Amino acid sequence: MKARTLKKNKVNIITMGCSKNLVDSEVMLTQLRGNGIDAHHESQQQDNNIVIINTCGFIDNAKQESIDTILQYVDAKEQGLVDKVYVTGCLSQRYREELEVEIPQVDAYFGTRDLPALLKTFKADYKQELVGERLLSHASHYAYMKISEGCDRPCSFCAIPLMRGGHVSRSIDELVKEAQHKAANGTKELLLIAQDSTYYGLDLYKERKLADLMRALSDVEGIDWIRLHYAFPTGFPMEVIQVMKERENICNYLDIPLQHGSTSVLKAMRRGTSREKQEELIHSIRDILPEIAIRTTLITGHPGEDEAAFEEMLGFVEKMRFERLGVFTYSHEENTHAYTMEDSIPAEVKQERANLLMEVQEGISQELNAEKVGKTFKVLIDKKENGYFVGRTAYDSVEVDNEVLIDASKHYCRIGDFVQVRVHDADAFDLYGDVVGDEARS
Secondary structure (H helix, E strand, O other): OOOOOOOOOEEEEEEOOOHHHHHHHHHHHHHHHHOOOEEEEOOOOOOOOEEEEEEOOOOHHHHHHHHHHHHHHHHHHHOOOOOEEEEEEHHHHHHHHHHHHHOOOOOEEOOOOOHHHHHHOOOOOOOHHHOOOOOOOOOOOEEEEEOEEOOOOOOOOOOHHHHHOOOEEOOHHHHHHHHHHHHHOOOOEEEEEOOOHHHOOHHHHOOOOHHHHHHHHHOOOOOOEEEEOOOOOOOOOOHHHHHHHHOOOEEEEEEOOOEOOOHHHHHHOOOOOOHHHHHHHHHHHHHHOOOOEEEEEEEEOOOOOOHHHHHHHHHHHHHHOOOEEEEEEOOOOOOOHHHHOOOOOOHHHHHHHHHHHHHHHHHHHHHHHHOOOOOEEEEEEEEEEOOEEEEEOOOOOOOOOOEEEEEOOOOOOOOOOEEEEEEEEEOOOEEEEEEEHHHOOO
């Protein structure tokens, strides 16, 4: 009689939410594989028997999407399509007790800093020698680098401190080693992310060290672009802009979420600033580095945002002419300071205001892009799609910003390569161009 062969586990990691969650999933993937476990990120093969869902709990829509995904895989488990379902990440951190009651079919719930405990369910260990190494879930020519975790800010609307805890910086040495490892494996662009990158280093070094970190990363051989995300405006270290100006491989790009353009609403949001101070900051940044592309995000419908405050924000956007803008509608989050206020603005009004802001921004973006026609830019090629090679300039981040489209019937480009592109046409959110110079091939 033959001995029964045990089926080998195969793990599929599903990621919801932001790039910071993606980094966590990539670390998890690296640790599982480092322990000899057959693990994949969002595999399309449908042959896994274990699913780990890394959830988002930031706003209502994201929470609902995470819950729907959990229910989808719980249903698959009940049909015998998978053996186990584990849930981790922000939603699980924030609502674990409720989730355990409402969806008990999940085999285990874990928080945002529970990776060692999750690994133990696989009889695996957290391997310190893998710290700084990370298997990427996308093309290897760019990589997100999480420089810190958590946040100490008191913003009224934000639940991130509830899910991610207080601010904890990673050391410069550790981040440089990670950058060196990435460069050795073909990464050309580092996208620095955090809940609050402005605060970087204050806990470890007793002073803000973001500029020093960027200098150290800039010295890593093989890294062509470094891009800064999620810089909190209050207390922003202006030395960072000087470093951008001095270092060729630090992109003239800044993602700085301002969240509103009315002083009264900024006060209600507990942002520690005013419209005037924000305008002064943006003008100071542009004075030092006129060619910088500034990306920001704004929120419509926060408690206290009356029609006059919204009109003020509309005027703020028209005046500041941000190169990139994203708009969110306010989400009334339990246990935040704003939850004590009345969420009196109807959802349709919040959305209508968001649409009006984006209409204004579309016109600004169209005008700014039209100025690029006839100019040549260094472009990093990300993918091929719908008959075009798709890339980005140094003024654009992955997924959220403008793209450069190159007709694949006229030019050949390799994914992950830099090419020089002369822009011949532009619309509000895309540039169209031809490869020029030595790279031009037909």
